[in-house]
Amino acid sequence: MSAGANGAAGVRLEHVSKAFGTLRVLDDVSLELPAGEATVVLGRSGTGKSVLLKHIVGLLHPDAGRVFLGDQDITSLDPAALAIARRQIGFLFQNAALFDSITVGENVAFPMRRHTRLPETEIRARVHEKLAAVGLEQAVARMPAALSGGMRKRAGLARAMALDPAVLLVDEPSAGLDPITSEEIDDLLVRVKRDQGATLVVVTHNIPSARRIGDNLLFLHEGRVLARGTAAELERSEHELVRQFMQSEAGG
Amino acid sequence: MDLLIAPLSRAGHAVAFAGRAILEMFRPPFELKETARQLYEVGWRSLPLIAVSGFAVGIVLSMHTRSSLERFGAEALIPAALMLALVRETGPLIVGLLVAGRVGAGFGAELGAMKVTEQIDALEAVAVDSFKFLVVTRTVACMLAMPVLTTVANFTGIVGGWAAETAISGMSFEAYFRSAFSVVGFADYIPGTIKTIVFGFIIAITASYLGVHTRGGTQGVGYSATRSVVAASILLITANVVLVRLIFFLFPESAG
Amino acid sequence: MGSPRLALVGAFVGGGLLLFAVGLFMIGDRRQLFTEHFEVVADFGNVTGVQVGTDVRLSGLPAGEVTDIVIPPAPGGRFQVRMRVREDLHSLVRTDSVAAVLTDGLLGSAFIQIRAGTQSAPEVADGGQLAGADAVQVADLIEEGRETFRLVADEFVGLREQMTETFSGLGETVETTTLMINDVGNDVRQVTTVSALFMDAARDVMEDTHDIVQRVSAGEGTAGKFLTDDALYTHVTGMAGEVEATLRAVRGSAEDFEQIVGGLRGPESAAQRLLVDAGDVVTHARDAMSDLAENTEAMKRNWLLRGFFSERGFYNLDEMTVEEYRELLRDDRYTPLRIWLRADVLFETGEDGSVTLADGAEDRIEEAMSELLQYPRSSPLVVEGYATAGGLGRQYRAADARAAAVQDHLVRTFRRAAELTGTMPIGPEADDSPSGDGRWDGVALTLFADPELIGRGPDAEAVP
Numbered sequence: 028m029s030a031g032a033n034g035a036a037g038v039r040l041e042h043v044s045k046a047f048g049t050l051r052v053l054d055d056v057s058l059e060l061p062a063g064e065a066t067v068v069l070g071r072s073g074t075g076k077s078v079l080l081k082h083i084v085g086l087l088h089p090d091a092g093r094v095f096l097g098d099q100d101i102t103s104l105d106p107a108a109l110a111i112a113r114r115q116i117g118f119l120f121q122n123a124a125l126f127d128s129i130t131v132g133e134n135v136a137f138p139m140r141r142h143t144r145l146p147e148t149e150i151r152a153r154v155h156e157k158l159a160a161v162g163l164e165q166a167v168a169r170m171p172a173a174l175s176g177g178m179r180k181r182a183g184l185a186r187a188m189a190l191d192p193a194v195l196l197v198d199e200p201s202a203g204l205d206p207i208t209s210e211e212i213d214d215l216l217v218r219v220k221r222d223q224g225a226t227l228v229v230v231t232h233n234i235p236s237a238r239r240i241g242d243n244l245l246f247l248h249e250g251r252v253l254a255r256g257t258a259a260e261l262e263r264s265e266h267e268l269v270r271q272f273m274q275s276e277a278g279g
Numbered sequence: 280m281d282l283l284i285a286p287l288s289r290a291g292h293a294v295a296f297a298g299r300a301i302l303e304m305f306r307p308p309f310e311l312k313e314t315a316r317q318l319y320e321v322g323w324r325s326l327p328l329i330a331v332s333g334f335a336v337g338i339v340l341s342m343h344t345r346s347s348l349e350r351f352g353a354e355a356l357i358p359a360a361l362m363l364a365l366v367r368e369t370g371p372l373i374v375g376l377l378v379a380g381r382v383g384a385g386f387g388a389e390l391g392a393m394k395v396t397e398q399i400d401a402l403e404a405v406a407v408d409s410f411k412f413l414v415v416t417r418t419v420a421c422m423l424a425m426p427v428l429t430t431v432a433n434f435t436g437i438v439g440g441w442a443a444e445t446a447i448s449g450m451s452f453e454a455y456f457r458s459a460f461s462v463v464g465f466a467d468y469i470p471g472t473i474k475t476i477v478f479g480f481i482i483a484i485t486a487s488y489l490g491v492h493t494r495g496g497t498q499g500v501g502y503s504a505t506r507s508v509v510a511a512s513i514l515l516i517t518a519n520v521v522l523v524r525l526i527f528f529l530f531p532e533s534a535g
Numbered sequence: 536m537g538s539p540r541l542a543l544v545g546a547f548v549g550g551g552l553l554l555f556a557v558g559l560f561m562i563g564d565r566r567q568l569f570t571e572h573f574e575v576v577a578d579f580g581n582v583t584g585v586q587v588g589t590d591v592r593l594s595g596l597p598a599g600e601v602t603d604i605v606i607p608p609a610p611g612g613r614f615q616v617r618m619r620v621r622e623d624l625h626s627l628v629r630t631d632s633v634a635a636v637l638t639d640g641l642l643g644s645a646f647i648q649i650r651a652g653t654q655s656a657p658e659v660a661d662g663g664q665l666a667g668a669d670a671v672q673v674a675d676l677i678e679e680g681r682e683t684f685r686l687v688a689d690e691f692v693g694l695r696e697q698m699t700e701t702f703s704g705l706g707e708t709v710e711t712t713t714l715m716i717n718d719v720g721n722d723v724r725q726v727t728t729v730s731a732l733f734m735d736a737a738r739d740v741m742e743d744t745h746d747i748v749q750r751v752s753a754g755e756g757t758a759g760k761f762l763t764d765d766a767l768y769t770h771v772t773g774m775a776g777e778v779e780a781t782l783r784a785v786r787g788s789a790e791d792f793e794q795i796v797g798g799l800r801g802p803e804s805a806a807q808r809l810l811v812d813a814g815d816v817v818t819h820a821r822d823a824m825s826d827l828a829e830n831t832e833a834m835k836r837n838w839l840l841r842g843f844f845s846e847r848g849f850y851n852l853d854e855m856t857v858e859e860y861r862e863l864l865r866d867d868r869y870t871p872l873r874i875w876l877r878a879d880v881l882f883e884t885g886e887d888g889s890v891t892l893a894d895g896a897e898d899r900i901e902e903a904m905s906e907l908l909q910y911p912r913s914s915p916l917v918v919e920g921y922a923t924a925g926g927l928g929r930q931y932r933a934a935d936a937r938a939a940a941v942q943d944h945l946v947r948t949f950r951r952a953a954e955l956t957g958t959m960p961i962g963p964e965a966d967d968s969p970s971g972d973g974r975w976d977g978v979a980l981t982l983f984a985d986p987e988l989i990g991r992g993p994d995a996e997a998v999p
């Protein structure tokens with residue numbers, strides 16, 4: 028897949044299978060996540076949405092199949108090349124996974140310090156900008172342990188966006204957030220896609236949120252992509268389960 | 280058969296882990312800042328523990344050497360006997376075990392927690408080599424801190440020995456200090472201190488290995504911390520046997 | 536990672552290195568690695584206890600260390616020991632200097648002693664060769680000493696019989712010729728006085744010789760131990776030689792004496808000569824006896840204090856004559872504390888001359904020691920023995936026995952370290968004794984405490 032208009036890269040999975048012991052989580056999944064578009068991944072709890080995301084960033088290695096980031100097969104990269112490939116990806120973990128030995132500000136600054144040679148003042152300015160975008164500018168000097176679950180999630184998102192990644196993988200951004208903040212985060216993600224041309228992959232159980240963000244949605248079930256399309260298309264899906272899911276406006 | 284293969288393959292895995300740490304130590308990029316931070320944690324913050332323990336051990340050793348040497352009327356040899364015992368074995372071993380306790384548990388728990396909260400994955404996700412960043416830095420810090428801490432313990436041990444001695448005989452510190460160094464040779468002093476670098480390596484690698492392979496949530500973290508201390512202590516004590524043998528082989532003078 | 540923390544890490548590593556370097560320096564300083572050196576080589580047949588790093592001393596001074604030991608290519612060859620010696624001592628190491636392997640006290644470690652050479656010999660070159668004197672084993676020494684002393688003792692037994700005969704003969708002769716030679720009557724009286732003195736002296740020498748033989752045989756508790764001290768060896772052989780020479784003189788004089796006595800009726804000058812010779816003989820015998828006594832003490836003291844005192848560069852009691860010891864007492868660097876104890880309250884003397892502590896002596900000693908207990912137990916204490924009764928030999932033996940009895944008591948009761956508790960039999964003269972007449976009968980406890988601890992000048996304390 029070629030790079031997107033603003034340098035964003037698409038993501039492609041070819042026949043990816045993954046099992047943990049006897050548990051088959053992904054079963055011959057082939058997917059195309061187009062550059063510069065927002066894809067929302069839906070599915071019941073424990074179906075392998077987080078596992079799918081981790082394959083894209085190379086944290087999990089498929090038992091079979093290949094994962095492409097742009098034109099690059101990341102499953103065949105050595106650790107050094109993989110690290111370089113990862114610099115264009117931002118990843119928000121489902122549990123935020125903030126580094127709990129440093130402050131929120133340092134968490135956001137961490138990727139910048141590692142991968143850029145920006146002067147300290149510039150880094151501070153950018154940290155402030157990213158935290159402000161998620162509404163956490165006052166929390167810059169606080170330790171992660173002192174944050175609420177929702178605040179942690181937003182801080183994690185700020186960190187994921189620190190390097191203005193071409194591919195932003197977000198695992199349940201609105202879980203634990205009030206509806207207003209949740210909407211603000213959705214707007215932020217849409218802005219990131221629009222302004223930076225980033226490829227967005229968002230896992231969510233929040234259907235309104237999925238509708239707001241998603242250019243297209245895919246529904247994962249029992250290791251396979253059960254349905255794929257726009258929100259309107261999924262509402263008319265042949266699968267009872269998918270229709271049911273789309274109707275639960277309140278979100279799961 | 281599985282009973283045999285599982286522990287063997289785990290041991291092989293751990294050895295590979297240690298080998299990788301040695302290789303990565305010499306391969307850039309060097310995580311200097313993080314190494315310094317770990318050195319602060321491992322070294323500087325262990326100082327009170329080590330200094331006080333060294334002092335106390337010095338007092339106790341002095342009392343014991345006094346009671347044995349008094350029988351031979353050789354009280355004049357107390358400082359030298361104490362120094363010899365400290366520098367060759369007591370200092371390194373005590374510091375090794377204390378650091379295995381304090382730092383081993385720390386590494387095991389910290390890395391374990393990072394593992395179960397996906398912070399290690401998060402590091403990888405921001406394109407940082409987590410092995411280098413977490414394991415190599417801790418290993419290097421431990422290897423640097425151990426000889427320093429051992430030296431500190433040796434010296435506070437001498438001060439403790441002097442304190443015990445002067446309470447009985449009123450000996451001046453300078454005389455005690457000089458007398459303490461009247462018998463130890465380089466072959467006692469240098470290998471005794473250098474071998475603690477190996478202790479540092481063993482402690483850091485054991486705790487890091489168990490830490491980053493933590494499973495099972497919070498309970499697993501506690502389990503890793505405990506196992507780190509136990510495994511590091513046992514490995515350290517057994518490695519010491521080999522090291523002493525090796526030192527006697529390399530420095531025959533120290534066997535005298 | 537803030538910069539204050541970084542500074543602490545720097546301080547941690549830097550301080551650790553510095554501390555480690557202090558240790559290295561202390562060891563290196565003791566081994567004098569940081570001063571200029573030259574190298575010498577010496578060969579030894581036996582290098583017991585010597586290894587690379589063994590100390591080298593020059594006249595007791597730390598002078599360097601052994602750097603290498605070359606093993607002989609075949610059995611029976613000599614070990615070549617290479618040493619580094621401080622350059623500032625170079626002027627003392629001459630081509631006639633001798634190196635020997637010695638041991639520091641009984642339990643001490645081996646070291647190599649280089650004896651300073653003589654002025655006439657040139658300085659040894661860097662890398663030059665010194666003569667290596669092999670260690671003498673105490674077993675050999677005792678064997679040799681015992682042999683000499685047995686000879687000496689036999690000699691004396693023979694001599695005494697001969698003398699008794701001579702003198703009894705003389706008595707008869709004198710009796711029968713009194714009337715005939717009135718003019719020499721006075722001289723003969725003198726001769727009898729002198730001969731009585733001579734007998735006295737001869738008996739003293741006999742007793743001392745016996746004493747020495749006993750002591751050496753007993754090895755003073757060190758029999759079977761190796762002693763590698765050539766100074767002691769020299770002492771013993773030298774002493775034996777001296778005794779032999781004196782004996783020859785005694786015997787020669789005795790023969791002359793007999794001849795002269797036989798020819799008493801001869802010219803006056805012969806009688807004069809007899810008196811002079813007899814006087815010489817007595818002087819010789821006295822000298823020999825006092826040498827023997829002193830040398831015996833030297834031998835005995837050699838096993839005592841040595842280790843401690845040489846360690847501190849203080850002094851060696853064993854190599855010290857009474858006169859040197861007195862000088863040491865006067866030397867204000869050492870500030871000895873002395874406590875005088877009288878013999879009549881301390882000792883009981885048995886019929887056989889043995890000395891034991893009297894009832895109540897222990898309280899006296901305890902009282903005296905309580906004065907000294909405030910100083911470090913590691914301070915050396917010397918028990919000086921004094922005795923005024925009898926001739927020189929008897930004084931020596933009494934002084935020695937007294938000092939030994941008190942020393943023994945101190946070691947057992949006060950648990951004083953034996954090598955820090957020496958004896959010094961002095962005799963009758965005590966310069967600064969509380970009796971005021973320059974003599975003392977008893978003992979003095981003399982503590983050589985660290986002058987800094989005492990903080991006052993040389994001082995004498997008397998316990999009446």
Ligand SMILES: Nc1ncnc2c1ncn2[C@@H]1O[C@H](COP(=O)(O)OP(=O)(O)OP(=O)(O)O)[C@@H](O)[C@H]1O
Binds near residue numbers: 047050052072073077
């Ligand atoms: N490292 C792992 N080891 C073993 N099993 C795993 C591992 N990671 C995930 N699984 C299993 O894979 C399955 C999918 O997990 P995943 O986290 O992807 O679910 P999910 O779809 O993200 O669910 P949720 O919506 O609750 O986050 C689960 O059954 C989980 O137990």
Ligand SMILES: [Mg+2]
Binds near residue numbers: 076077078121198
């Ligand atoms: Mg998930």
